[in-house]
Amino acid sequence: MQDALIIALLMAISNALIRMIPVGILSGRKLTPTMLIWLKYVPVPVLCAMLAPDLLTENGALNIHFSNCYLWVAVPSFLVAYKSKNMFLTVLFGVALLALLRLLVP
Amino acid sequence: MTARAAKLTDPNFTVPRALMASLPIVAAYLPVAFTLGIAAGQLHFSIFESILFFGGSLSGSAQSIALQMLRNGLSPMTIWPITIIVNLRYFLMSSALAPSLSVWPKPLRYLFSLFVTDELFALHASQFRTEVPPPWYVFVINVMPLIAWTTGGVFGHLAGNLVEDTRLFGFDFAVPGMFIALVVMQIEDKRMLGLGVLGGAIGLLLSLSPLKSWAILISGIVCASVGTWMEKCKTR
Numbered sequence: 001m002q003d004a005l006i007i008a009l010l011m012a013i014s015n016a017l018i019r020m021i022p023v024g025i026l027s028g029r030k031l032t033p034t035m036l037i038w039l040k041y042v043p044v045p046v047l048c049a050m051l052a053p054d055l056l057t058e059n060g061a062l063n064i065h066f067s068n069c070y071l072w073v074a075v076p077s078f079l080v081a082y083k084s085k086n087m088f089l090t091v092l093f094g095v096a097l098l099a100l101l102r103l104l105v106p
Numbered sequence: 107m108t109a110r111a112a113k114l115t116d117p118n119f120t121v122p123r124a125l126m127a128s129l130p131i132v133a134a135y136l137p138v139a140f141t142l143g144i145a146a147g148q149l150h151f152s153i154f155e156s157i158l159f160f161g162g163s164l165s166g167s168a169q170s171i172a173l174q175m176l177r178n179g180l181s182p183m184t185i186w187p188i189t190i191i192v193n194l195r196y197f198l199m200s201s202a203l204a205p206s207l208s209v210w211p212k213p214l215r216y217l218f219s220l221f222v223t224d225e226l227f228a229l230h231a232s233q234f235r236t237e238v239p240p241p242w243y244v245f246v247i248n249v250m251p252l253i254a255w256t257t258g259g260v261f262g263h264l265a266g267n268l269v270e271d272t273r274l275f276g277f278d279f280a281v282p283g284m285f286i287a288l289v290v291m292q293i294e295d296k297r298m299l300g301l302g303v304l305g306g307a308i309g310l311l312l313s314l315s316p317l318k319s320w321a322i323l324i325s326g327i328v329c330a331s332v333g334t335w336m337e338k339c340k341t342r
Contacts, residue, residue: 004146004155006182007172012162014190019219022201024212034334039194041333042326043167044292045305046192049325050171051285052306053313062314070282077283081290088137090290094283095141099276 069105073098111209111238119239124246131225132254138166139255141280143262145173148278151263160259164223164252167288168192170281171322188322199227206234214241221248297336305329 055074056062064071077094084090112119139160146156163169168189175185200219207215218241226248233239266277293299305325312321 003176003182004149004151004159007176007185008155008159008162010182010186011165011168011172011189012158014186015163015165015168015193015196016220018190018193019196019200019222020216022197023204023207023215023219034338036198037337038330038334039198041298041301041330042191042194044289044298044302045308045329045333046171046188046322046326047167047285047289047292048302048306049309049312049322050174051282051289052310053321054174054282054285056310057313060314062310070279073276073279074282074286077286078290081287085291087284087287087291088134090287091138091141091280091283094279094286095276097276098279102276 069098069101073101110236112240112243116240119243121246124243125250127229128247128250131229131251134225135166135251135254136258138284139258140262140265141277141284142166142170142173143259143264144266144277145170145177145262145281146259147263147266149173149176153260153263156260156263157256161252161256164221164255165189165193165196166284170284174281175322184320188326191323191326195224196222199224199231203227203230203234206238209238210241218244218248221245221252223251226251297333301329301333304332 055070056064056068058068066072073094076097077090080093081087081090143156143160146159151159159169171192172185172189175188199222203222204215204219207218210218229247230244238244289302293302308325308328309321312318312324317324
């Protein structure tokens with residue numbers, strides 16, 4: 001898969017630069033307060049923008065029907081994540097519940 | 107942030123102590139990398155590509171996003187800017203830690219910055235407030251999570267190839283599950299919750315439109331700008 005090699009290389013380069021530039025250039029200087037606030041609000045909306053289509057669409061169409069396993073597994077997974085604040089436990093719970101659902105509801 | 111630099115032979119800093127300090131991070135990284143490795147295997151990454159993908163980028167959120175977008179058939183040039191935006195927080199973290207490392211030679215500072223992740227930032231920021239350990243000690247702490255991340259990813263890749271129908275085992279929910287945990291853990295207040303909902307709504311609407319490829323980028327930029335505007339309005 002050629003795309004895999006390209007994205008692995010591009011991400012390795014950008015990851016290194018993003019981390020090294022502040023040490024090399026901005027060491028001792030400060031980002032503007034507005035920039036700091038803006039960056040603080042990037043990760044959550046980006047993750048939600050990825051997550052919502054994954055949970056609410058199927059084959060390019062909206063699906064909030066009972067047939068959408070992802071949606072019904074996601075609801076208790078949110079609760080597990082909220083209560084445990086543990087990434088591994090949340091992933092394990094979601095994977096196990098989805099496997100169980102598929103086993104019980106073919 | 108300026109702190110006292112420990113001597114190279116300070117007896118307080120030992121290899122076992124460094125390994126113990128990195129252990130919680132290693133334990134957290136291994137299973138997550140394993141599940142992402144399964145996703146990489148399903149996308150037909152070669153072993154070399156998996157090693158490069160996991161060893162070259164120590165960033166779970168961006169890597170899970172990249173895998174998900176590859177699964178959705180998007181091109182690397184669409185995925186790359188998203189991963190840069192998601193990883194911009196490392197820019198801030200490196201900036202915050204850099205002053206403490208002024209006692210180190212510049213090449214070591216650059217090398218250190220390559221290992222800045224959310225977890226290692228938290229560990230080092232806490233340590234550097236009082237004392238900067240010798241470089242060898244810091245690098246033992248940093249290298250262990252990288253080894254765990256890369257081996258976890260490769261083992262996941264190998265396991266994923268052995269399992270013919272991973273959907274049966276629910277492994278395809280590993281990445282959405284990780285997103286759910288990351289979102290929940292990062293929502294600190296009502297404003298962040300609102301912006302998450304807005305981000306999800308924009309992402310969903312655009313994913314059903316011809317602008318599908320730009321959904322995440324537009325959502326991130328719009329929501330971060332709205333959040334900044336709200337915070338500025340409140341402080342005025």
